[in-house]
Amino acid sequence: MHPVTYAEPAEPQPEIPLLGGDVTEGVVRVGDTVRRPVGPNAPLVHALLRHLEEVGFAGAPRFLGVDAAGREVLTFVPGEVAGRPRPEWVADEDRLASVGRLVRDYDEAVAGFTVPEGVRPGAGASERPGMPPAPHYPAELVGHMDYTPDNIVFRDGRAAALIDFDLAKPVARVEEPLNAMLHWAPLGDPADADPPLRGLDVPRRCRILADAYGMSGTDRSRLVEVAVLRARRSWFSMRQLAEERGGGWARMWDEGVGDRIKRREAWLERNGAALEAVLTAP
Template sequence: MESEVPLAGGRITQGVVRVGNTVRRPVTASSPFVAELLGHLERQGFAGAPRHLGSDEAGRDVFSYLPGWVPARFQRWNDPQVAAAGALLRGLHDATRGGRLAGRHPVVCHHDPGPNNAVFSGDVPVAFIDFDTAAPGDPLEDVGYMAWTWCVSSKPDAPPASAQAAQVCLLADAYGLDVPSRARLVDAMLDRQARNARWWRNRLAGPGPRVADDHQIAERIHWSEREHAHTAAHRETFTTALFG
């Protein structure tokens, strides 16, 4: 029997392991939808996601292992990496656009397409992993989150807002965002930052088991709120870049 190698990086789902060329994850409430979605993506020829391979003898979900590396932390990404991420997200959305799984919504959103859920081949993001939060939605939910987590940072040593805004514009271009959606993108970024703070605040107030300790959760709330304040303070800079 092949050995199980724990996979680090997941902040929500515990007990994820690699076994040979597969990844095993505990079954969750979202497992049936994820299995159906990944099957649909495979039939559509979208290569930027793992394949669902059924379940193992322990009842865990089994997925194909995607070779490459997953960033351990958020960091500064260069322009080609940002553009590749935007194009990858557009490919995901187009593969579900107008389909049954999207329901009354335009697409199925990943809902967490940050660098921490991207598999890189060399220096380029080529696939998404961790589809547990995938659900029908508006494309801007994902584009707003991606613009925030790939391009924007409130850290003191981060590039100036003008440089961050230029990358947000690059991302929008790579995704192929239309003019009406570009006008809503900054609001989408702010919405995802506020929702992230709210999600972690609910984890702090809710019953166990916790996905992180109280200090870690408080830090994530503070970070989300700081990022929201940064984006709001530079709204005009971001908006101008999108229409420059």
């Protein structure tokens, strides 16, 4: 699967650096396009973006090809993104519900997508001895799996589009709303939450996301189990990515992401029963 070469317009345009994200560096805007380094998961991401375009999903950039510098070229998605420091509006419950609806709409759009033959998801850490097991539920779709405030574009106060599909991979459906909850509830030790998200009712925010997404009763009852398993596995994978790839992965590890993951696991162990009760209440 060879990406097409992007045909540049006749008039050269300046490159404007785009900030945000923890790992990918060198992202720039050129006119109405975004240029990004081609990552290890590019074959899957490009096929996924083509599928989303074919089914008419409006909430994702379009993949246009690869430029002369070897960078992938995407359409620029206009709107508002929560950078750092986080704006106060990340705590707004109407915006929160719109995140749940956008995740659901994406998952519905991608339901008919299958990973092309010969394409192997390549964004995560390789399996090493001693790594805790992944959740045992079978993959149901190719999830975005990186619903940070940096990766959701808002328009008129509502989540309208997703960007940065580098972590896309086959997952059980429950993992998609769970991933959104990790960043937007947020699930974890309150001390690690961004200032606008501290002191909030986390189970209530998870329920808002679950209802907006339309989570099934089965997925609501297994969410805490999957969250704990993912936390245990995430500590090992983040350490491994820091060792193997360096860059932003190493910086996050040095800044204490491993400790935050451990605190999240402990918080889930303490509060899991209460969280599940709120998620599954009539």
